[in-house]
Amino acid sequence: MENLGLVLALSGAAMAALLAGIGSAIGVGMGGRAAAGAVTEKPELFSKVLILQLLPGTQGIYGLLVAFVALSRIGVLGGTAPSFETGLAYFVACLPIAIVGLFSAIHQGKTSVASIGLVTKKPDQFGKAMLLPAMVETYAILALLISILAIFNL
Amino acid sequence: MSKDYTYAVARIRGRENYLLSGPAMEQLAASKSYDEALHFLADKGWGDPDERLTAENLLAAEEKKTWELIGELEEDLSAFDVFHIADDYHNLKAAIKLAYTGASVEAGRLFVTGGTIDPQVISRAIQEKDYSLLPDIMAEKAAEAYDTLLHTGDGQLCDVLLDRASLEATYAAGKRADNEVLREYAVLTVVAADIKIAVRCGQVGKPLDFILRALAPCEELNVEALAHAALGGTESVAEYLSGTDYAPAAEALKESPAAFERWCDNLIIRHMKPQKSNPFTIGPLAAYILARENEIKCARMVLSGKLNGLPDEIIRERLREMYV
Numbered sequence: 001m002e003n004l005g006l007v008l009a010l011s012g013a014a015m016a017a018l019l020a021g022i023g024s025a026i027g028v029g030m031g032g033r034a035a036a037g038a039v040t041e042k043p044e045l046f047s048k049v050l051i052l053q054l055l056p057g058t059q060g061i062y063g064l065l066v067a068f069v070a071l072s073r074i075g076v077l078g079g080t081a082p083s084f085e086t087g088l089a090y091f092v093a094c095l096p097i098a099i100v101g102l103f104s105a106i107h108q109g110k111t112s113v114a115s116i117g118l119v120t121k122k123p124d125q126f127g128k129a130m131l132l133p134a135m136v137e138t139y140a141i142l143a144l145l146i147s148i149l150a151i152f153n154l
Numbered sequence: 155m156s157k158d159y160t161y162a163v164a165r166i167r168g169r170e171n172y173l174l175s176g177p178a179m180e181q182l183a184a185s186k187s188y189d190e191a192l193h194f195l196a197d198k199g200w201g202d203p204d205e206r207l208t209a210e211n212l213l214a215a216e217e218k219k220t221w222e223l224i225g226e227l228e229e230d231l232s233a234f235d236v237f238h239i240a241d242d243y244h245n246l247k248a249a250i251k252l253a254y255t256g257a258s259v260e261a262g263r264l265f266v267t268g269g270t271i272d273p274q275v276i277s278r279a280i281q282e283k284d285y286s287l288l289p290d291i292m293a294e295k296a297a298e299a300y301d302t303l304l305h306t307g308d309g310q311l312c313d314v315l316l317d318r319a320s321l322e323a324t325y326a327a328g329k330r331a332d333n334e335v336l337r338e339y340a341v342l343t344v345v346a347a348d349i350k351i352a353v354r355c356g357q358v359g360k361p362l363d364f365i366l367r368a369l370a371p372c373e374e375l376n377v378e379a380l381a382h383a384a385l386g387g388t389e390s391v392a393e394y395l396s397g398t399d400y401a402p403a404a405e406a407l408k409e410s411p412a413a414f415e416r417w418c419d420n421l422i423i424r425h426m427k428p429q430k431s432n433p434f435t436i437g438p439l440a441a442y443i444l445a446r447e448n449e450i451k452c453a454r455m456v457l458s459g460k461l462n463g464l465p466d467e468i469i470r471e472r473l474r475e476m477y478v
Contacts, residue, residue: 037166038167040165113160
């Protein structure tokens with residue numbers, strides 16, 4: 001029981017990396033399937049659809065970042081092992097990017113797919129097509145900020 | 155877990171750019187001659203460059219291309235059976251007439267390709283009266299229609315039975331489909347066919363029991379009321395329709411039979427248009443098939459009109475709305 005704080009903090013870090021990573025994998029996967037379809041018909045669109053495909057990949061990076069920062073403060077990569085209360089606080093601090101990362105990446109993936117359809121039909125609308133999935137990113141960034149601020153202030 | 159159509163829809167989006175738009179179809183209709191119209195389509199990539207440039211070759215090549223693409227995108231084409239049921243029943247009618255008359259006609263001239271059942275299987279089932287070769291519902295209808303023809307010698311009655319069976323099968327396939335587009339297509343097809351049947355029966359003065367026998371039941375129309383309306387002629391059918399969800403059909407009916415046919419096709423295309431912004435389901439594939447069939451039908455009308463020297467206005471008034 002003396003390591004319960006560390007276990008909780010580690011669970012939080014794992015959740016951040018896992019859930020946000022799963023969301024990104026799903027989102028990028030969706031985008032990849034749509035991009036493959038677009039490139040089959042119009043190979044010249046490869047660079048444009050690749051960018052759209054990669055947009056949902058950022059949540060996984062945010063999750064990794066939060067997990068890394070948490071690990072460096074709880075005695076795994078640095079810092080000291082937390083008490084039960086602090087460990088629980090780390091766990092809760094990791095939740096925003098874990099949960100928002102999961103759902104925002106999936107929805108960003110869907111929006112990217114729609115944007116890939118738009119670019120396939122109207123390649124000159126790439127700028128607008130990129131902005132639409134980028135809007136979903138806002139909420140992942142907000143969640144990242146809250147998780148980071150919470151961890152740094154523990 | 156529902157099937158993923160993300161890749162397929164992205165490819166369809168790429169192909170949609172090559173569909174003929176309304177202005178392109180107008181341009182085609184404005185061609186000065188049959189040859190000019192053929193070359194216009196050939197320049198748009200229609201047809202097979204290895205084949206002689208004729209309307210039949212050009213349109214057949216386009217139909218083939220559509221189904222080749224859909225075959226690449228969807229291994230199990232049974233999802234699109236709702237589009238082919240009418241072809242199966244057409245072949246069944248041909249097989250029954252062939253067996254009844256004992257005529258020897260080349261199969262390719264009688265049967266259409268694209269159905270879900272091999273025409274040779276249908277032909278064998280009828281010739282040998284082995285209806286077990288056919289799907290259950292079709293077997294029952296085939297036996298009934300063939301027996302009716304053998305006992306009455308009435309080819310029209312046989313056609314009426316099978317046309318209704320075809321519509322019932324289409325409606326049932328639509329109900330079974332797990333996609334809104336396929337369901338809508340089936341409903342609109344049956345509704346349009348019932349209205350056409352009612353109008354034609356009314357025009358030639360068919361009795362009520364014949365009309366009721368010909369109309370395929372569907373939830374969207376009260377076929378009893380439609381049949382009674384048919385007895386009063388086109389005006390009466392239009393009056394009945396004005397109280398249903400298909401009120402705009404009444405105006406088209408009053409205008410002309412061609413206007414009504416156009417209204418039916420336009421209604422289906424309008425119902426398909428939301429699929430242009432749906433990235434995930436089988437809907438855009440189904441809509442693309444219908445869009446292709448619609449433009450091929452329009453191109454056929456234009457080419458046939460040009461070949462027969464019809465005035466541009468008459469050709470234009472038959473043109474349908476395009477998907478793009």
